[in-house]
Amino acid sequence: MKSAKNIVAGNWKMNGLVASLEEIEALATLIDTSAAADCDVIVCPPYTLVCSLAAMKKQKILVGAQDCHVAVSGAHTGDISALMLKDAGASHIIVGHSERRADHGETSALVHAKATAIYIEGLKAIICIGETEAERDNNQTEEVVLGQLKESVPDDATPENTVIAYEPVWAIGTGKTPTVEDVAEIHTAIRKALINRFGDVGAGFSLLYGGSVKPSNAKELMTAKNVNGALVGGASLKASDFNGIIEAYRK
Numbered sequence: 001m002k003s004a005k006n007i008v009a010g011n012w013k014m015n016g017l018v019a020s021l022e023e024i025e026a027l028a029t030l031i032d033t034s035a036a037a038d039c040d041v042i043v044c045p046p047y048t049l050v051c052s053l054a055a056m057k058k059q060k061i062l063v064g065a066q067d068c069h070v071a072v073s074g075a076h077t078g079d080i081s082a083l084m085l086k087d088a089g090a091s092h093i094i095v096g097h098s099e100r101r102a103d104h105g106e107t108s109a110l111v112h113a114k115a116t117a118i119y120i121e122g123l124k125a126i127i128c129i130g131e132t133e134a135e136r137d138n139n140q141t142e143e144v145v146l147g148q149l150k151e152s153v154p155d156d157a158t159p160e161n162t163v164i165a166y167e168p169v170w171a172i173g174t175g176k177t178p179t180v181e182d183v184a185e186i187h188t189a190i191r192k193a194l195i196n197r198f199g200d201v202g203a204g205f206s207l208l209y210g211g212s213v214k215p216s217n218a219k220e221l222m223t224a225k226n227v228n229g230a231l232v233g234g235a236s237l238k239a240s241d242f243n244g245i246i247e248a249y250r251k
């Protein structure tokens, strides 16, 4: 049974101008001058910076994007395909982020279709799932999260083409986080669901936690059972903060 790879991924959301690429230079320097970390590092800037980030050719920083369309090309004004993102140099694409589910009404069925489009291009999908505060208060966390997992993750998902990110909506950008025990419990439920569905292979999927991860709480959250890394929003915008989270995977 192959164990899951650790990943620290940054989601810049709708932040970042060309000048922000200085943070990538700084991050690359911090990574190069620190002890080796036992994790992959991915940065997902806005579309406008994907090409420039890839052109920087920072070997230890993988390039991701934040969404894609289900089609390869065509009359879809304002949309971007997985093929275009591959062409621009991305290896990973986030899909199903709660902000897209909320702002654009994206359903798990659409997320599933986007993941399939990503696989067709040979890229990797970072599929996000997570409950709202109201769902948590109603004790529906596991039901909601496992339901989204089932519907969003295609049958041909593998640990090589798919990363799962659990992001409780109420923890995103709020400074609030679940307890380590709560994170371990839901990640263990996700792991069990993946093993039930995919067999032993299910043990190999990287399961990231996202929501107010900072240098000060990263180590504790990353050591929770069945947590294989973080999907980081705000703290990924500053090289020193993001490096402080990567620190959780340095000996």
Ligand SMILES: O=C(CO)COP(=O)(O)O
Residues within 6 Å of the ligand: 011, 097, 167, 171, 172, 173, 174, 175, 210, 211, 212, 213, 231, 232, 233, 234, 235
């Ligand atoms: O949504 C997130 C990453 O995708 C988490 O955002 P924050 O780290 O800013 O809470």
